[in-house]
Amino acid sequence: MTDMNEIAPSNHARPRAAVLELEGITKRFPGVTANADVDLTLHEGEILCLLGENGAGKSTLMNVVFGLYRPDEGVVRVRGEAVSFGSSADAIRHGIGMVHQHFQLVPVMTVAENVVLGKEERRGPFLDIEAARRNVRRLSQKYGLDVDPDAVVGELSVGAQQRVELVKALYRDAEILILDEPTAVLTPQEVVEFFGVVRSLVDSGKSVIFITHKLREVLAVADTVVIMRSGRVVSSTVVEGATEQGLAREMVGRDVGFEIEKAPVSPGAAVLEVEDLHVADDRGHLTVAGFDLVVRAGEIVGIAGVEGNGQRELVEALAGMRTPQSGTVRICGTETTHSSPRDVENLGVGHVPEDRGKHGLVGVYSITDNLVLNRYHSRRFSRRWLMNRAVMRKHAQRLVAEFDIRTPSTEVDAATLSGGNQQKIVMARELSGDIRLLLVAQPTRGLDVGSIEFIHRQIVDRRDAGVAVLLVSAELDEVLTLSDRVGVLYRGTLAAVMDRGDADRDTVGLLMAGGATG
Amino acid sequence: MTPPSQSFGRRSLERYFRLAPVTVPLYAILIASLVGAVFIIGAGSNPLTAYAALFDGALGSPDRIATTIGRATPFIIGALAVVLGFKAGLFNIGAEGQLLLGALAAAWVGTWSWLAGLPAVLAVPVVLLAGTLGGLVWGGIPGVLKAKTGAHEVITTIMLNSIAAAFASYLITSRDPILLIDQAASTPHTRLVADSARLPALVTGTGLHLGIVLALALCVATYLFLKRTTPGFEIRTVGANKDAALYAGMPVQRTIIVVMAASGALAGIAGAAEVIGGSSGYLTPGAFTNIGFDSIAIALLARGNPLAVVPAALLWGALLSGAPLMQVEADLSVNLVRIVQALIILFVAADAIVRKLFRIRAPRGAVDGGPATFSRGWAG
Incomplete structure (x- = not known):
């Protein structure tokens, strides 16, 4: 085992050594140039935010760094040495670790087993699980990553699974950590906690590239920000003094409206009435447990909440795709608790499903x-x-x-x-x-700013035309932008429903994390 | 290396069958012939002589061509049955058994005495209907099992094939009690079906009968049904994306049952038409062995296209009907044809080899060079 040096004192004095340099990286796919002449420098102990819309080329660039793609042109240098990676194994050998947006963990295995998987310690022909557990404990203490080596990964929260991914990278002696949209699955409070972890990592000498499209996070955590648009780097600066508006303009290439114009709300008759709804997921766990809500014509009710708190089962039950265990659903006065998707649709219900690839298309x-x-x-x-x-x-x-x-x-x-x-x-x-109720789940996931604006506009237009809208989204900003009333889904029940005016980011964030109503 | 995969989950049959629909099978046939030539040389013969004899035996005279088409007729209908299953994402391995049940039903009903008094235009449809029902029941069982219990159709249809074979053998050979056997016959076979229930031969002495017209009509009808009708749209959607079908309010479970039953019904027609169209007019034990399994291979060669099963089945029929002459002239076992057939399917299924050799690009949206998926996972 390598003996890591003691925690270095936090010091932000410049200049620091460059640990990763990209020079003129170009990567073409048939018909598109995903990266065009990209330069990027990451210094030791630095948090670099790679900001850009979907399709801007961030992931391609990081896949080049992590050895998953070979660049068509350009040089990658790690600590001054030009490298050419044939696979991610080469990248890992050079001290690069990547935490993917979708975790690469085996749910039925323990944390220790997951961490050592592929780089096992042996005692004779056998797996030395004791050494694995020791290592996990050592790493988690050193970097303040709270994980239990004996916990089964599938039973951990998403935030804990993410920490396991970090431990996995650190176990492979990663010095440069690439984090792909790491906050997408976290509550606002977990995000704050996570930023603390990232800070402690860089304080002990690691360097971090943080991929995101959330401007707020860039301002909160980054030292420098590199903005990509259409495969090119359009801006590369220190974060100090940057504003959300300014970053957004660079990212999209034009001024962006954060607010959306809406007519004042004038709710009509109740269109969707849900009483004490209980719905089980595919494995039979009750993920919606006692959900009550009324949505009226001409209003948007937004349901915030961390993913996996019953959103999917709730929407599927309302749309007739999943039979509730108990409770009642009424749409325009007709009971639809046990209706088929077609019956629900015939009542004038539009349903934008959460997973467009799986269900929508x-x-x-x-x-x-x-x-x-x-x-x-x-x-x-x-x-x-x-x-x-x-x-x-x-x-x-x-x-x-x-x-x-x-x-x-x-x-x-x-x-x-x-x-x-x-x-x-x-x-x-x-x-x-001719619709009267619109069920919309995660309508803008993975979309660029232009599409998001368009889709938000469409939803608001329907509401202005008197359609009742139930919006379910993991993007808190989206819920706050569009909704007339805001509810928070936590462990299958509605933690609160409040008027948009009373729903500030902190209150909602606290409720998303399971905090009591204020 | 690993391009970001599309968010469309499992690669579907639909997508697979759209890749280079014509070029890949043609090249597969070419490569299979070349590799087959190596086997011929290994067996001590001249591949050119062998293939020339094969061609001559299959297409060398009008009668030989008729024989080839006659051989192909049950394959066309059988492969169409398998293709219909493919369209709904179902892998019907059970065409073999369904075809046999259709044949049994036809051999039984065809001997009913009152049929003999009917004109052929009535008697033939009655017998064909009986065959349809036999196959429909035998295909419907795995459909219901899949829809209601999730039992995978590959497993259940394989089992039903064995049952069908044993059942047929019992019905045909049992003398105590006497069931279908013709007591007067020296070797066991069923009683002769009524003359009025026979499908007329088109070219006497060649095995080509009116069933070919029925086969072609069924292909066109199936093609139009899938393309132009709402149930066809439902079937294709269930096959392409079952989750989207559920979302769209389509009757997914019912579609699975209906398609399995319809697939079985088609296989049943194939069997029935052979009984009443063949030269004998009765059913012998072990008859029609492998027609159902070959139909699966033909359906793959046709890439799930209901019209393409016609040329694919004709190729199959040609290889089989040309083999005896090849055996005589090139002194080779008829089994060599089986090797070539197997190679064709191998290269069609492992289409990455063909695409690499001939530089055929996968279309956009397909995962590059990945293995072909013909059916859904076992959990589906």
């Missing part, structure tokens, strides 16, 4: 087919069993224009479009037509 279907995915049987599109292709195509052409779906034609496969355009297909299908 058929990737190998054309845009035309996707736009009628749940309406193909209606009188408008088919007579008895025969589908009217001409009408469907005309319908598609109209919606492609109306929702600004960027595509060469209506007949291309949905899978070939960008995430933003795919989501616009789902929105176009669910928002068009």
Whole structure:
């Protein structure tokens, strides 16, 4: 085992040695240049935020650094030495560690087993699990990462799993840590805690690249910020003195409106009424347990909450895709507790599902087919069993224009479009037509700022037209921007419902973490 | 290395079958012939002589062509049955058993005495309907089991194949009690079906009968059904993305049952048409062995396209009907044809080899060079 030097005193004096230098990195894929002539320097003990929209080339760049892609041009230097990685194993040998957005852990194994997996200590032919546990304990104490080596990973919270990923990287002697959107799955309080961990890492000499698209986090934690747009670095500065507006302008290339114009709320009759709803997930665990809510015509009720607190099961139950264990759901006065998705849809319900790739679209279907995915049987599109292709195509052409779906034609496969355009297909299908209730789950996940603005506008327009909207989102900012009333889902129950005016970030954040109502 | 994969979950049959739909099978046939030539040389013969004889035996005269088409007829319908399953994401390994049940039903109903008095335009449809029902039941069972209990159709259909084979052998050979056996016959076979229930031959003495017209009509009908009708849309959606089908309010479970039953029904028609269209007009024990399994191979070669099963099945029929002449002229075992057939399927299934050799690019959205997936996972 390598004996690591004692914790270095925190010192922010410059200049410090460059640990990672990228020079002129260019990476092309058929038809796109993902990275164009990118320069980047990471110094020892520095937190560098890599900021950019989805598709700006951040992940490609980091995959180059981590040895998953070979650059077409350019040089990568680690501590001054030019390197060429054939695989991530090479990168790890050079002291680079990466924590992916989707954790790479084996849920049924313990923390210690996960940490040593692939780099096991042996005693004779056997796994030395004692040494593994010792190592995990040593690392977690050294860096203030609270993990129990004997806990089973699948039973840990998301925040704890993330700490396991960090320990895993540190166990492999990572000096440079790449964190890909690490805060996406955390509550605001956990984020603060996490920033503390990152700080303690750099204080002990590690260097961190932090990928994010959240401006607030850049200002909170970064020493320097590198902003990417369309595969290029457009700005590379120290964070001191930067503003959210300024960063956003650099990131998007134009001024961005953070606020959305809305007419004053004037709620009408109750459209969605949920009483004491209990819903189980696929494994039979009750993830929605006693949920009550009323959504009225002409209002947006936003449900905030950390993912995995029952959001998916709640929305699926309301949409008829999942049968509740107990409780009642009424839509426009009709009980729909045990209704099928089609019955719910026929009551005038649009449903933008959380996972557009899994539920919302058929990737190998054309845009035309996707736009009628749940309406193909209606009188408008088919007579008895025969589908009217001409009408469907005309319908598609109209919606492609109306929702600004960027595509060469209506007949291309949905899978070939960008995430933003795919989501616009789902929105176009669910928002068009005569709807009275809109169920929207994570509507802007993974989308660029332009698409987000467009989709928010569409949702608000429906609300202004008198549609009742239930918005479920893990993005607190999104909930606060759009909602007239805000609820917080915590462990399957609504922790609170308050008017937007009473919902400040701290109160909601505390509720998301399970704190008591104020 | 590892490009970011699309967020569309499992690669579906639908996507697989869209890759280079024509070029890959053609190249696979070419490579299989070349590799087959190596085997021929190994067996001490000249590949050119062998292939020439094979070609001559399959297509060398009008009668031989008719024989080839006749051989292909049950393969067309059988492969169509498998293709229909593919479209809903189901891997129907049970065509073999379903075909046998259809044949049994036809062999039984065809001997009913009142049929003999009917004109052929009525008697033939009655017998075909019986065959359809036989296959439908045998395909419907795994469909219900899958929809209601999640039992995987690959397992259940394999088991049902064994049951069907044993059941058929019992029905055909049992003398106590007398079931279907023709007591007068020296070797066991079923009683002759009524003349009015026979499908007329198109070219006498070649095995080509009116069933080919039925087969072609079924292919076109299936193609249009899948493409143009709402149930067809539902079937394709269940096959392409079951979760999206559920989301869209489609009857997923019902579709699985209906498709398995319909797939079985088609296989049943294939069996029934052979009984009443073949030269004998009765069913012998062990008849139609492997037609159902070959149909799976043909369906793969046709890449799940209901129209492409026709040329794929014709190729299959040609290889089989040309083999005897090859055996005579090149002094090779007829089993060499089996090797070539197996190689074709190998190269179609392992299409990465073909694409690499001929530099056929995978289309956008497909994972580069990944293994082909023909059916959903075991958990599905």
